[in-house]
Amino acid sequence: MIGPMSTAxxxxxLAILVxxxxxxxxxxxxxxxLAEPIKRDLGLTDTxxxxxxxxxxxxxxxxxxxxxxxxxxxxSRTWIMTAALALWSGFTxxxxxxxxxxxxxxARIGVGVGEAGGVAPAFALVSDYFPPQQRARALAxxxxxxxxxxGLGTLLGGLVASAVDWRIAFLSVGIAGLALTPxxxxxxREPVRGGYDGPVVTGPQTSFGDVLRVLARKPxxxxxxxxxxxxSIVGYGLLFWTPSFFIRSHGLTLAQTAWLxxxxxxxxxxxxxxxxxxxxxxxxxxxxxxxGIVPGILIAAIxxxxxxxxxxxxxxxxxxxxxxxxxxxxxxTGPTYSALQHLVAPxxxxxxxxIFLFIINLVGIGGGTLFVGALSDFLAPRFGIDALRYAILxxxxxxxxxxxxxxxxxxxLDREWHRPTAAAPRG
Numbered sequence: 001m002i003g004p005m006s007t008a009x010x011x012x013x014l015a016i017l018v019x020x021x022x023x024x025x026x027x028x029x030x031x032x033x034l035a036e037p038i039k040r041d042l043g044l045t046d047t048x049x050x051x052x053x054x055x056x057x058x059x060x061x062x063x064x065x066x067x068x069x070x071x072x073x074x075x076s077r078t079w080i081m082t083a084a085l086a087l088w089s090g091f092t093x094x095x096x097x098x099x100x101x102x103x104x105x106x107a108r109i110g111v112g113v114g115e116a117g118g119v120a121p122a123f124a125l126v127s128d129y130f131p132p133q134q135r136a137r138a139l140a141x142x143x144x145x146x147x148x149x150x151g152l153g154t155l156l157g158g159l160v161a162s163a164v165d166w167r168i169a170f171l172s173v174g175i176a177g178l179a180l181t182p183x184x185x186x187x188x189r190e191p192v193r194g195g196y197d198g199p200v201v202t203g204p205q206t207s208f209g210d211v212l213r214v215l216a217r218k219p220x221x222x223x224x225x226x227x228x229x230x231x232s233i234v235g236y237g238l239l240f241w242t243p244s245f246f247i248r249s250h251g252l253t254l255a256q257t258a259w260l261x262x263x264x265x266x267x268x269x270x271x272x273x274x275x276x277x278x279x280x281x282x283x284x285x286x287x288x289x290x291x292g293i294v295p296g297i298l299i300a301a302i303x304x305x306x307x308x309x310x311x312x313x314x315x316x317x318x319x320x321x322x323x324x325x326x327x328x329x330x331x332x333t334g335p336t337y338s339a340l341q342h343l344v345a346p347x348x349x350x351x352x353x354x355i356f357l358f359i360i361n362l363v364g365i366g367g368g369t370l371f372v373g374a375l376s377d378f379l380a381p382r383f384g385i386d387a388l389r390y391a392i393l394x395x396x397x398x399x400x401x402x403x404x405x406x407x408x409x410x411x412x413l414d415r416e417w418h419r420p421t422a423a424a425p426r427g
Contacts, residue, residue: 005191010129013188014138017122018145020085020184023177024118025149027092027111028057030157030173032240033258034166036247041166042101046380046388050373052105053240058366061112062358069120069354070208073347077121082185085177088114093174096167120353127341127349128191135341136284136291140277140334147269147330150239151262158243158258194346211351214344220412221343221352224292224336225359227405231299232364233398234306235329237372239265241388242322248385250315260319268326272298275327277334284335288417291339292410295332300403302328306396310389332406342417371395 031038031053039049072080091110098104122142130138153173160169215221243257252260276298283290302325309321337353344352372391379387 005129013129014126014141016184016188017126017142018148019180020081020118021122021142021145022149022152023085023089023173023180024115025146026153026156026173027088027177028115028153029150029239030092030153030169031095031108033154033158033243033254033261034161034169035240035244036254037161037166038104042098042104044101046373046376047370048101050240050370052101052108054236054369054373055366056105057108057112058361058364059112060109061116061365062362064113064116065120065354065357065361066208066351068117069350072117072121072124072350073206076190077125077350078185078188078190080117080121081125081188082181084114084117085184086114086181088112088118089174089177089181090114091174092177093171096170096174120350120357123337123341123353124193124346124350125188125191127346128193132342133281133285136280136334136338137274137277139337139341140273140280143273143277143330143333143337144270146333147266147273147326150269151264151266153262154243154265155258155262158254158262162253162255162258206345206347206351208351211344211348211355214348215352215355218343218412218416220292220409220416221340221356222359223405223409223412224339225356226363227292227296227299227402227409228332228336228356228360229363230398230402230405231329231332232360233368233371234302234325234395235368236364237368237392237395238306238325238329240369241372241376241392245310245388245392246315246318249389250318252315264319264323264326268323269330272327272329272331273333276331277338280335280338284338288339288414289410291335291413292406292408294335296403296406296410298328298331299399299406303396303399306399307393310392310396332402336406339413344418368395 035049035053038044068080068084088111091107091114094110095104095107098107123139126138126142127135156173157169160172243261246252246257246260247254276295279294280291283294305321305324309318312318312321340353340356341349372388372395375391375394376388379390383390
C-alpha cells in the first residue's frame with residue numbers, strides 16, 4: 001500500500017490504466033470489424049455472430065465480475081488486473097486459431113473470463129488515486145479506453161485482416177496485450193483505500209450482503225444501472241454491427257470501413273467522453289443531480305441522429321449522422337461512474353462497480369449485439385441486404401429510454417450520496 005503520491009505518478013497510473021482499458025476494448029470489439037470475413041470463412045449467421053461476440057462473452061464476463069470484485073475489495077487490485085490482462089490477451093490470440101463456431105465461441109468465453117477482472121478493480125483504483133472533486137474527469141479519462149480501444153480495434157483489425165488474414169489480427173493484438181502485462185505489474189502500486197475520502201475507518205470487512213443492503217436503499221443506483229444498460233444495448237450493438245452496416249448498405253471494403261469507423265470512433269468518442277466528465281464535475285459540485293441530468297440529455301439526443309443516419313441514402317450523410325452516436329454514445333461514463341463511486345463507502349466500491357457492470361454488460365453486451373443480429377436475420381427475407389439497417393433503427397429507441405431513466409435517477413442522487421462519518425477517537 002502507498003500513501004501520498006506525486007501528481008506526476010498519479011497521471012502515469014491513470015495513463016497506463018487507460019492503456020489497459022484500451023486493450024480491454026480492442027480485444028472486446030475487434031470481432032466486429034472481422035465479422036464479415038469470419039462469417040464467410042466459418043459459414044455463420046448474424047444470430048451466431050451476435051451470440052458469440054455478445055451473449056456468451058457477456059455471461060461469463062458479468063457473472064465472474066462480482067466474485068473477482070469481492071476479491072479486489074480485500075486483496076491487491078493491481079495483482080488481479082495483471083492476471084486478468086494476461087488471461088484475456090492469451091484467449092484473444094487463441095481466437096485466431098479457431099476453425100469452427102464452437103471453437104471461436106469457447107475462445108471468446110475465455111476472453112470474457114479474463115476481462116471480468118479488468119474494469120471494476122480499475123474503477124476503485126482511480127477513485128483512490130484522485131480526490132472526489134476530480135473523479136468524474138479522472139474516470140472520464142480512464143473511459144477514453146472505450147473509444148481508443150474501439151477505434152484501434154476496428155482500424156488495426158480491419159487493416160491487418162485486409163492485408164493478411166483475420167486470424168493474424170486476433171494473434172497480433174493478443175500478443176501485444178501479453179507484452180503489456182509485466183509493465184503494468186512492475187510500475188503500478190496499490191494505493192490506500194479511501195485515502196481521499198476523509199478519515200479511514202478500520203473494522204470488519206464488508207460482506208457481499210452488506211453491499212447489497214446498502215444498494216437496496218438507494219434506488220438511484222439501479223436507475224443509473226438500467227439507464228446505462230439501455231444505452232449499452234444500442235452502444236454495444238453499434239460497436240459490433242456498424243462496420244457490417246457500412247459494408248452491406250454502402251458497399252465499402254473492409255479496409256475502407258476500418259478507416260472510416262475506426263478513426264471516427266476514436267476521435268469523436270474521446271470528445272464525447274471528456275464532455276460528459278467535464279460537465280459532470282463542473283455542474284455536479286453545485287448539484288449532485290447533474291450526474292444524472294448530464295448523461296440523460298446527451299444520450300437522449302443521439303436517437304434522432306442515429307435514425308436519420310441509418311436511413312440516409314448517401315455515405316457522407318450517413319457518416320455525418322453516425323458521428324453523433326460516435327461522439328455521445330459513451331458520454332455517460334464519466335458522470336455515471338463518478339456517481340457510482342460516491343453512492344457507497346470506499347471499501348465497497350469494487351463490489352458495487354461489479355454489480356453495476358453485471359447489470360449493464362449482461363443487458364448491453366449480452367443483449368445488444370444478439371438483439372440486432374437476430375432482428376437482422378428476422379428482417380432479411382423482407383429487406384435483404386438492408387435488414388441490418390432497419391434492425392439498428394429499431395434499436396435506436398433504447399437511447400430515449402436511457403435518457404428518461406438517467407433523468408429519474410438525477411432526482412435521488414443528492415439524498416442517496418454517501419457522506420463519510422468521522423473516525424471514532426482513540427484512547
